[in-house]
Amino acid sequence: WLSANDPPGAFPPIDASVEEPNGLIAAGGDLSTPRLLAAYRRGIFPWYEEGQPVLWWSPDPRCVIFPEAVHVSRRLARTLRSTRLSLTANRAFAAVIDACAGPRRYSDATWITPAMREAYVRLHAQGHAHSVEAWRDGELVGGIYGVILGRIFFGESMFSRVRDASKIVLVKLAEALRQADFHCIDCQLPSPHLISLGAELVARDRFLAALPEHCSNDIQLADWTEFFRHPEN
Numbered sequence: 001w002l003s004a005n006d007p008p009g010a011f012p013p014i015d016a017s018v019e020e021p022n023g024l025i026a027a028g029g030d031l032s033t034p035r036l037l038a039a040y041r042r043g044i045f046p047w048y049e050e051g052q053p054v055l056w057w058s059p060d061p062r063c064v065i066f067p068e069a070v071h072v073s074r075r076l077a078r079t080l081r082s083t084r085l086s087l088t089a090n091r092a093f094a095a096v097i098d099a100c101a102g103p104r105r106y107s108d109a110t111w112i113t114p115a116m117r118e119a120y121v122r123l124h125a126q127g128h129a130h131s132v133e134a135w136r137d138g139e140l141v142g143g144i145y146g147v148i149l150g151r152i153f154f155g156e157s158m159f160s161r162v163r164d165a166s167k168i169v170l171v172k173l174a175e176a177l178r179q180a181d182f183h184c185i186d187c188q189l190p191s192p193h194l195i196s197l198g199a200e201l202v203a204r205d206r207f208l209a210a211l212p213e214h215c216s217n218d219i220q221l222a223d224w225t226e227f228f229r230h231p232e233n
Contacts, residue, residue, distance in 0.1 A: 002029030002056075009038040014058050014208060023059030023204075030054065031119035033126060040147055040154050041215050043208045045188060050113045060204035063187040063194060067178035070171055071198035079164050080171065085134045085141065087172055089225040093124045096131040096143035100157035112157065120156070123147060129156075132173050132228065134165045141165050144173060150215040151182040170197055176227035183214040 002010060006029060017025040025044060029035055031054060039045060039056060048055040072080065097120055101112035123129035128149070134142035142165025144158035153173070160166035174185060187194050190201060 002026050002054075004028075004030040004032075008032065008034035009042070011039065011042055011044055011056065014043065014204070017058055017060075023057045024055060025058050026056040027053045029056070031115055033119075033123060033128070036119060036123065036147070037128065037149070040149055041211060043204070043211055045154065045156075046116070047111055047188075048113070049111055057188075058204065058208075059189060061201040062204050062207040063190040063199050064202055064207065065170075065174060065185040065187060065194070065197065065199045067174040067182055067185065069198050069200070070174040071196070072171055073196070076164065076167055076171070080168060083164075083168060085136050085162075085165060085168055087169065087228050088133045088135065089176075089228040090124075090130055092133050092140055092143070093129065093131040093145060094121055095140055096133055096145050096159070097121065097157075099140065099143060099159045099161070100145065102159070120145065120147075130225075132169050134169050136162060142169050144169050146185075150217070150219040151180075151221055152184055152186060152211070152214050153177055153182060154186045155188070166193075167197060172227070176224045179227060180222040180224040182221070182224070183210060 011026055014025065017023050031046060044056050044058045046054050047057050097112065097117055101110045101117065120129050129145060129147050131143055131145040133140055141161040142159060144155060146153050146155040158166045158169060177185065187199050190199060
C-alpha cells in the first residue's frame with residue numbers, strides 16, 4: 001500500500017507484482033504529477049474504477065507498437081487514401097479524454113474517473129500528456145491521448161465516433177513518431193483492435209530494459225507534432 005505522503009518513486013520492485021490479476025503491483029498513493037511520471041519511468045501505470053483506491057500495474061507481457069512495424073491492411077490503406085478526416089495534435093486534449101471516458105457500445109463503465117481526468121489534464125498543461133484528434137466537418141470524431149517521456153509514447157486510451165477513425169489516428173501517430181525517432185508506443189494491454197494494427201506482445205523484462213535508454217529527459221527529438229500541421233497528412 002502506498003500513502004499519499006510516500007515519495008513519488010516509492011513503488012515496490014516490479015518482480016513483486018502478482019500474476020493474477022496480471023501485473024498488479026501496488027494500491028493507494030495519489031495521482032500527482034511527480035508520482036505519475038515516476039511510475040511511467042518504471043513501466044507502471046494507474047488503472048482503477050470509481051470507488052477503488054488507485055491501483056498500479058505492470059503486466060507481463062507488455063503490448064507495444066514499434067512505429068516502423070505498424071500494420072495497414074489493404075482495406076485500411078484504401079480508407080487512408082480516401083478519408084475526409086483532418087488530423088491535429090494537442091488541439092483538444094480535454095475533449096479527447098472526455099470522449100474516451102464516455103459510454104462504449106459494450107459498457108457504460110469507465111476507468112477514467114474524475115480524478116484521472118484531472119491528473120492527465122494537469123499533465124497536458126505541463127507538457128507531458130498529448131493528444132491526436134480526428135475531425136470531420138469541424139466535429140471531433142476520433143482521438144488518442146497518452147504520456148510522452150523521451151522517445152516513448154505511453155498510450156492511455158482512444159475513441160472513435162465514425163468507422164476507422166481511431167485506426168487512422170493510431171497509424172498517423174505511429175508515422176509521426178517514426179519520423180521523430182521514437183522507440184515505441186506502449187499499449188499496455190492487448191486487444192484485437194491493436195493486434196490488427198501491428199501491436200505485439202513483448203516480455204516485460206525486455207520492455208523495462210528499454211526504459212532507462214529511451215525515457216531520458218536529455219533526449220533531443222524532432223517535434224512530432226509538426227507532422228500534423230501539413231494538410232497532406
